[in-house]
Amino acid sequence: MKNINKIKLKQKKSLSANDYFDGIKKGNRAILSKAITLTESSNLKHQKIAEELIELCLPYSGNSVRIGVTGVPGVGKSTFIEALGSYLIDQKSKKVAVLAIDPSSKKNQGSILGDKTRMNKLSVNENAFIRPSPSSGTLGGVAKATRETTVLCEAAGYDTILIETVGVGQSEIEVKSMVDFFLLLMLAGAGDELQGIKRGIMEIADAVIINKADHDNINNAKMAVREYKNALHLFPANSNEWIPKVELCSAIEDKNIDNVWAIVESFINQTKLNNSFIENRKGQAKFWLEHTINSSLMNQFYNDDKVKELLIKLEANVSEGKISPFKAAKELLSTFKS
Numbered sequence: 001m002k003n004i005n006k007i008k009l010k011q012k013k014s015l016s017a018n019d020y021f022d023g024i025k026k027g028n029r030a031i032l033s034k035a036i037t038l039t040e041s042s043n044l045k046h047q048k049i050a051e052e053l054i055e056l057c058l059p060y061s062g063n064s065v066r067i068g069v070t071g072v073p074g075v076g077k078s079t080f081i082e083a084l085g086s087y088l089i090d091q092k093s094k095k096v097a098v099l100a101i102d103p104s105s106k107k108n109q110g111s112i113l114g115d116k117t118r119m120n121k122l123s124v125n126e127n128a129f130i131r132p133s134p135s136s137g138t139l140g141g142v143a144k145a146t147r148e149t150t151v152l153c154e155a156a157g158y159d160t161i162l163i164e165t166v167g168v169g170q171s172e173i174e175v176k177s178m179v180d181f182f183l184l185l186m187l188a189g190a191g192d193e194l195q196g197i198k199r200g201i202m203e204i205a206d207a208v209i210i211n212k213a214d215h216d217n218i219n220n221a222k223m224a225v226r227e228y229k230n231a232l233h234l235f236p237a238n239s240n241e242w243i244p245k246v247e248l249c250s251a252i253e254d255k256n257i258d259n260v261w262a263i264v265e266s267f268i269n270q271t272k273l274n275n276s277f278i279e280n281r282k283g284q285a286k287f288w289l290e291h292t293i294n295s296s297l298m299n300q301f302y303n304d305d306k307v308k309e310l311l312i313k314l315e316a317n318v319s320e321g322k323i324s325p326f327k328a329a330k331e332l333l334s335t336f337k338s
Helices: 002-012 017-025 029-040 044-060 077-092 146-155 170-178 190-196 199-204 215-232 257-273 276-303 305-319 325-337
Strands: 065-071 096-102 128-134 160-164 181-186 207-210 245-248
Touching: 017 029, 017 044, 017 146, 029 044, 029 128, 029 146, 044 146, 065 077, 065 170, 065 257, 077 096, 077 160, 077 257, 096 146, 128 146, 146 160, 146 170, 170 199, 170 276, 181 199, 181 257, 207 215, 207 257, 215 245, 245 257, 257 276, 276 305, 276 325, 305 325
Parallel strands: 065 160, 065 181, 096 128, 096 160, 181 207, 207 245
Antiparallel strands: none
């Protein structure tokens, strides 16, 4: 009985940054999951440990290929990612981490977190790690700590990171700031979908993949390929000299998944040769710095006692039209800086 109690006490003992780091380096997926939860926490104690952990892991990160996957609802993102992940593990001996972002409820901040159940085959593979995380209302279609999670997964030895975003939207352009290759999944029947796609998403896509090219849908899929190729020619050339590719596949039938990966490899090889790969990574690190500064300032601002007190009063005055939002904001910022 005493031994059992000792074990329980040991389990309850909070881990240090070094403990997390040792577990991550050994490939312990349970420790990796806990470490990611730590980075997502708003608890100040957790944040401090997470910061220390990121510093420890950073020298062991950066050696993966980071791929963002987005697309319209119902396009089959999870099925596609499972097919691609399984192909990379089985045929290319890769270790794959999937960061699947679930949309959070605006009412209660809850999320479905169902990607593990949708990726049955991949979730039980010892060379795969699937982490569903709530977006928690974060713009950009990604979770709050996606960049930090990427660093942790790379330190754990995962050489391919697949980031599945919430869906297509103008705000998801932020995803581009954390991946090497941005893949847009689309459905056949292209004409109507072309009108509905935001120009910004099309402009940043490195490849457009027409999924569900199977059964009676193959001719429609081939037509969609032609239409998307024509559409992409209308956009300005990329600074990295890459010409976006259009391909079709059937994730559910595992067709053309190898061709999709060949496009990714071609992109990585070309951008590494002309140095745009490393320049993109440097730009992303700078963006991460700016994003972290903005987030830290916002947290400090809203947690300031004087700001909290004044904010209640000014919110009421703004809603009743007694003061403009601009003047209220100026007063709050002056109070914060004083």
